[in-house]
Amino acid sequence: MNQTILFTPVGGTDPISLNNYHDGSILHICRFYKPDKVILYMSKEMLDFQEKDDRYRYCLDRLAKMQDRPMIYEIIERRELTKVHEFDYFYEDFRKVISHIYETMDDSDTLLLNVSSGTPAMKSGLLVLQTLGEFPAKVIQVATPVGKLNEQVHEGYDVETLWELDEDNQEGAQNRCKEIQCPTLSKIKKEEIIKKHILVYDYQAALDVADSLPAEQTVQYRDLIYQAARRVLLDFVNVDKTIQKTNFQCLPVRYSSQRKYFEYALTIDIRLKRGEYVDFIRSITPIVVDLFEMILKKQCGIIVDDYCDQYKRAGQWKRMWSAKKLNGTEVGKVLNSHYQKMEKRFEAKDVYSEHLKILTDHFSSDTRLKQLMEDLRNVESNIRNLAAHEIVSVTDETIKNLTGFYGRDIMSKIKELFGYTEISIRKGYWDSYDEMNRKILEQMSNE
Structure with a gap:
C-alpha cells in the first residue's frame, strides 16, 4: 500500500x-x-x-x-x-x-x-x-x-x-x-555473541549470527567475517575475491605456492588455542610431511618428486616412490640401507614423514634440525593413531603423557621448522589471525 x-x-x-x-x-x-x-x-x-x-x-x-x-x-x-x-x-x-x-x-x-x-x-x-x-x-x-x-x-x-x-x-x-x-536489544545481544565467536576464531558461527541481522546493520563488517570464515577453510579463491571488496589483506604470505602451508599451520594453531586437541593432533601429519619435504629440498637439495611416480586414487592424483627412479641413486641407497639395518625391506609406496626424516638425517649436519624432526616424528607416531582410530578423550595432559610435550611445545617446534624452509616468515605473521580479529571488531565499533 x-x-x-x-x-x-x-x-x-x-x-x-x-x-x-x-x-x-x-x-x-x-x-x-x-x-x-x-x-x-x-x-x-x-x-x-x-x-x-x-x-x-x-x-x-x-x-x-x-x-x-x-x-x-x-x-x-x-x-x-x-x-x-x-x-x-x-x-x-x-x-x-x-x-x-x-x-x-x-x-x-x-x-x-x-x-x-x-x-x-x-x-x-x-x-x-x-x-x-x-x-x-x-x-x-x-x-x-x-x-x-x-x-x-x-x-x-x-x-x-x-x-x-x-x-x-x-x-x-x-x-x-x-x-x-x-539499537535494539536483539542487535546488541547478537553483536556481543558475534564478538565472542570471533575471539575464539569460530568465524562460521559469527557469520551465521551476523546473517540473522538485517543486511544494512552488518554492512561494515559482514564481508570481513566471511573473509575470515573462508580463510580458516583455506578457500583462497574466495579469500582473494573478498580481499578486493574489503581492501584488507589478511594473508601475510602472498605466494600461492607457499601460503597454503603457512595458512594450514595457522589453522593448526587455532585448533590448539580452542582446545580442540583431537583435531590438533590429527592435523599434524600433513604439515609434518610437507615441512620435511620442503626442508629436504632447501637444506639438502633433494627434490622428492624426482623420485616419485604419479597415480590416481578416488579421482585425485597421488604420488608414490618409484623403484625405477630410486634405483642406482644415493637417495635409494640411503632408504634401502636404513631398512636393511632393521632387517626390513623398504617398500616403494606412499611418501611418509619417516622416509623424509631418514634422508635428512643422512644428508644434513644440522643437529638442531634433526632433533626437531625427531621430536615431531615421535609426536606423530605416538599419538596420531590413537586420536584417529579410537574413541578417546584427548587433553593437553594426554598429549604430554604420550609425547613428552604439551600442545604449545609441539606448535613451537612446527613454527621453528618453518625457518628451515624457503618460506620467509616474520615472527609477527603468526599473530595474523588476531590482527584480523582486531580489524573485524574495529569495524563493528565503527558502525
Whole structure:
C-alpha cells in the first residue's frame, strides 16, 4: 500500500503550544513527514480536550488542506487512563496496539513513532519497544523551538486563533524533527555473541549470527567475517575475491605456492588455542610431511618428486616412490640401507614423514634440525593413531603423557621448522589471525 502511518500519544503541548505559538510534536511530524494516517492515543485528559474543541483533528485537517493531501485519523481512547505515570501499563498497551497496526501493514508501509509527545512513561514505553526490536519503525523526536522543555498551558486555549498564530505555518519554517537510532536489544545481544565467536576464531558461527541481522546493520563488517570464515577453510579463491571488496589483506604470505602451508599451520594453531586437541593432533601429519619435504629440498637439495611416480586414487592424483627412479641413486641407497639395518625391506609406496626424516638425517649436519624432526616424528607416531582410530578423550595432559610435550611445545617446534624452509616468515605473521580479529571488531565499533 506504500503508506506512512504515524502512531503517537497525545501530549500537553499538542497540537500547538499556547506558550510559544509553534507546532506541538504531532503536528510538526505531520507537517514534514506527511503521513497518510495518524493514530492518536489519548488518555482521559486528552480526550476531554478533544471533546471540548476538537483541537487535534482541527489542526490536522487545516494542515492537510494547506498541503493539499488527504490524511485520515484514528483515535485510540483510553478514557479510564488517569495514572499516566505508570510505565508498565503503556509498555503492555502500546505493544498490543502496535502489534495490531502491523497486522494491517505490508512491506511497503512505514511506521512512524512519536517519542516527543505524551508523558515520560509513554515515551519510555515506545523506546523500550523499539529497543526490543519487535516492531521496525522510524522513531521521531521533535526539538522544542526554544531548545528547552515546553511549558504546558491549557487555560484560554483557542485552537482556531492558535492555528493562525502558528509560526511553523510560515514558509521556510525550521524542521525540528530528528530520526533517532535505537539499537535494539536483539542487535546488541547478537553483536556481543558475534564478538565472542570471533575471539575464539569460530568465524562460521559469527557469520551465521551476523546473517540473522538485517543486511544494512552488518554492512561494515559482514564481508570481513566471511573473509575470515573462508580463510580458516583455506578457500583462497574466495579469500582473494573478498580481499578486493574489503581492501584488507589478511594473508601475510602472498605466494600461492607457499601460503597454503603457512595458512594450514595457522589453522593448526587455532585448533590448539580452542582446545580442540583431537583435531590438533590429527592435523599434524600433513604439515609434518610437507615441512620435511620442503626442508629436504632447501637444506639438502633433494627434490622428492624426482623420485616419485604419479597415480590416481578416488579421482585425485597421488604420488608414490618409484623403484625405477630410486634405483642406482644415493637417495635409494640411503632408504634401502636404513631398512636393511632393521632387517626390513623398504617398500616403494606412499611418501611418509619417516622416509623424509631418514634422508635428512643422512644428508644434513644440522643437529638442531634433526632433533626437531625427531621430536615431531615421535609426536606423530605416538599419538596420531590413537586420536584417529579410537574413541578417546584427548587433553593437553594426554598429549604430554604420550609425547613428552604439551600442545604449545609441539606448535613451537612446527613454527621453528618453518625457518628451515624457503618460506620467509616474520615472527609477527603468526599473530595474523588476531590482527584480523582486531580489524573485524574495529569495524563493528565503527558502525
